[in-house]
Amino acid sequence: MAVRIVINGSRGRMGQAVAAAAQELGLVVAAAVDVGDDLGAALDRGDVVVDFSSHHATKALLELAIARRKPVVVGTTGHSAAAKAELLPLAARVPCVWAGNFSVGVNLLFALTRRAAAVLGADYDAEVVEMHHRFKKDAPSGTAARLLEIILEERKLTAAALRHGRQGITGERTPTEVGIHALRGGDVVGDHTVMFAALGERLELTHKASDRGIFARGALRAAQWVATQPAGVYDMQDVLGLR
């Protein structure tokens, strides 16, 4: 039977893109809710909730989903590491796809970044640059945060290695730091570049999103997939079979 979608954050840019993609794909939107609407009642009408709202809303969303045993797709970003660590055990009590980026191209970029970090090793300075539209409220982007996590994992470093922008007398770059730079402006949907620079060569892996429909279609693919999964936290690598 077709999965009935509940959209949380429905008046936002992504909420509207999800509604448009659902129509394109012939999926039923059972309810569309935003600030002030009754999400609990909306969940009763649908099978899976797709959330692109605010990181402040995730805990309440997960609690409602647990109480109603509804699968969840979390697309919202901006959670601090501590907040995410607190939320993941809640998310694991329902089938949940949690992804900072639902595009297929970006998920391949994650896999390529892991491979590049492993092959190139610590002599190649790693820096991540992202650019988004002027309205974006959090930085760095969830996608940049995931790219950084992958580099840190491959290099066995902790978040203490991250260098958010540089200013003033910084001294020479240390071999273990990983730089992250967030640009904001105009209507850029989402650009991410991972750079590995050594003495004599530089590798750049770049993804550019030009239409937020890619995230919406990916989130709906995740919604259809997660509807038949057991409780647990998954990401797009699971949905796409990239693991």
Ligand code: NAD
């Ligand atoms: P937006 O500001 O255009 O929309 C957010 C919407 O959520 C607004 O309509 C707002 O009123 C609503 N909202 C806020 N608090 C809420 C609450 N408690 N309950 C219900 N609705 C609430 O933002 P956007 O550009 O649509 O992005 C939304 C989120 O999705 C951001 O965190 C963004 O970074 C993230 N995002 C993720 C992906 C991905 O692929 N994972 C892609 C794009 C954007």
